[in-house]
Amino acid sequence: MRRIIITLLTFIAVSFGEEGNLSLFIYGGVRSEYLSTENNTNFKIGDTDILSIFAKENFEILMEVFIEQPDNFVDFERLYLRWEKFDIFRVTLGKFHPSLGYASMKWHHGLHLMTLPDRPQIINFEDEGGPLLAHGVGIRVDGLEKVGSVFVGYSFNVINGNQHFGADNSADFDKYKSVVAKLYIKPTHFSEIGISGAYDPTDVYSELLNKRVRTTNRILGLNLVYDKPGGAEFIAEYYKIDELISDKSAWGGFILISYPLIKGRNIYEFRPFLLLEKIDWETGNEWFTNVLERLRLEEEEDEYTALAKKTGYTLGFKLSFNPLIALKLSYTYSDNKDEKDAWNVKAVLSFMIPAYGG
16 A cells, blocks of 8 residues: 555656646445345445656656445556657557556546446456456557547457456566557547457466466457536447357347436436346357356355346436545346346445646
């Protein structure tokens, strides 16, 4: 913890000495959840996210430090340098979220700005059983250009690949590199239609599983988005994951719909939402089998709470008292394919502290 704090303070001090704009945000909250499978209500302090951005001319430095509860585990979730030359060419070096879909790029670890209390399972982080590439260390080249009446964008990533098996997520852990690419159009400023894909080979010894893990994933993703701040929100994403070693496939996705019913002087926004999500895979899929086994050993979770074959239905709302404080309440029913069906109720009080902006 001391090393993280010293690094963060050093980053801020250096930034103060330069001409440019520095922004620092702290995200956190408290939460409660009732799980039908455990017949138990729990309360806990939520995870804390510290996000700092320094921008000067064509350069941007971003650092995101995440403190995970209840273990006080500290990690650098993002740390990169970005250089931009016009809108059509931008280079990012460091640790970042790969360009799969739309939501993973928009929703960082500070969940206060997100409508949902948690990410849909298909795009969840690696240590929560998410099957996709959520982090990577390497290089990303992307850009956006207006062509006629629409914007056309692209992104190409070469990174160190998945972090599912206890590897150090700040460096390469095998000889393979993962490649991610995305093409998209923006018919309006806040909408996106995109196609993304990845080739993700892994061959590494997992100390947690006490065996060598060898998989190769080929991922195809589609996304359709209408996301206007303060207005309607519609995000639909679908992914197909082909595991080439076992020749088995998996598929899943989600649809999120929300709309602010109340916007006023005393209530900043009252936004009901509906989330539909699905995950399924073929029996014998080595990738999903290994992820499930790791989650059971590390988290001591049952299969239905870690990465279930399921269809999930979530209803809820986000009540924003102002841009800094919000209450999220949701009810989720999971129709689990191989396990007992489950439901849960979540209540999250989240906050954002703009510690510095200049």
